[in-house]
Amino acid sequence: MTLYARFAAHIDAVLDSLVAAGDLPEGLERRNVTVEPPRDPSHGDLSTNAAMVLAKPAGTNPRALAEKIAAGLGAIDEVVSAEIAGPGFINLRLAESAWRGELQAIADAAGDYGRSDQGRGITVNIEYVSANPTGPMHMxxxxxxxxxxxxxxLLEYAGNTVIREYYVNDAGGQVDVLGRSAHVRYREALGEAVGEIPEGLYPGDYLVPVGQALAQEFGDTYVAAPEGEWLALFRTRAVAAMIVMIKDDLALLGIHHDLFSSEAELQAAGKPEAAEAELRSRDLVYDGVLERPKGQTVEDWEPVELPLFRSTQFGDDQDRPIRKSDGHWTYFGADLAYHYQKAQNADELIDIWGADHAGTVKRIQAAVAALTHGKTRFDVKLVQMVRLLRDGEPVKMSKRSGNFVTLADVVEEVGKDVVRFTMLTRKADAQMDFDFAKVVEASKDNPVFYVQYAHARIRSVNRKAAEAGIVCGAVDLSLLDAEDLAVVKLAAQFPRIVEAAALSREPHRVAFYLGDLAAAFHALWNLGNDRPERRFLLANDAPTTCARLFLANAIGQIIVNGLAIMGVAAVEEMQ
Structure with a gap:
């Protein structure tokens, strides 16, 4: 059990004793009781809000309750003092042995340090990327x-079962355009001079191999044939080729989905009809007429009766049509059925969308709430676009596509780990600049470099110790002083960072934390520049060297664990 979990259990035990003594009523909700580091380190090592949270429902004064809780916590061997601050916060100072014990716990748990069971028994479906299957992945x-x-x-690390899903939008007009674009390349592969690709079709050279494959398979059978004879076939072949390309591009980032769900297959299987029937059976779909759009006159608008979902009953601005006037499904109608399908196999759903889809969040949230009777948690994470820069100037063109920057181009230039880490250095809904020069800069201002450098330093000092003939058996951690233990205190926060990041669905918190941990380690390392006795490698003091190596390796382990959550490898050395 990690230190923060252990003290959460200590607080629970003290509260249980107060209930047994009649000082607290039974059945109080403790979910909001926390144990965390105080904002000001001078106030102590840990802080709890237990008295503040429980006093009102218990019908007592927060400070009076805090005195009773503090008395119980102060009796714990690891606690040096328990002090009450303000209206009832309790600050704890721990014995140094508690931090040395946590350092040993990090070493013992190794790759499992920070893992949690808070998500145990909960299956989460995360749908992400889901780009239209009409070309290679771009930035x-x-x-x-x-x-x-x-x-x-992150959610897997926190104990959840996770389904990674990609939704293939292969039932819309864009795939018809793809099929027609492939037909042009097919004719080109057979020797026809097609000239400039017609307006409205996809011009990218990535369709040339698709056309060549079609030509090899079908010869000139469909060169002059009417569109009705080849469009469905060419569309299917082209989408399949694009999915292969997309999977290859994502693999460059180390991304592999568990499921690729097809919108076309969803509709062919009658899933939208099933969702509509379910909602009609509960009077949540009715046939009605939408209000006239604002700004349109009666002459510009013709009322049409459509099947409407009562999304206003679930917080949306207006009821939404699930079919068009021609009977085809609206985007919302198809998406509604898709989320209904996902909810059959998951307890919680998360969608990762571009910020330009913000306007559709409410209606899908309403649909999920209706279809699952409010039992399935559904979150949408909106992600802002990335502005690409080279030495501060916008990058607009790609050497391969001619009109967009491909993901493969960027990974080839700066590497998978740099791309992945950089994408997590800001909150997903915040604007981001990706400057090709800055993301590979060997500077403390570059968080990718700074975290990787910390791990490389740790591996380097281990190699140098081995070269110096220092062999560490049993390690005396009492040789670590307050300056060393200050870094351990930060390291010990990793498990709670993981849990908090998982609860909030914010993986960037792990990147932020690793930046702080790396900075603290570098600061400790740099003490040796002016104070030789503070160096990690002391040729004439093997016991202290071994203690500091133990500390360094624990920090390195947490960096490895955190980077693994981010999908980034920890480097052994840096040139």
């Missing part, structure tokens, strides 16, 4: 892909 897709994948890893 407009990259940030959502990384955020979604890191969130999936």
């Amino acid at each position: 407009g897709h990259c940030r959502g892909a990384v955020v979604g994948d890191a969130l999936a890893s």
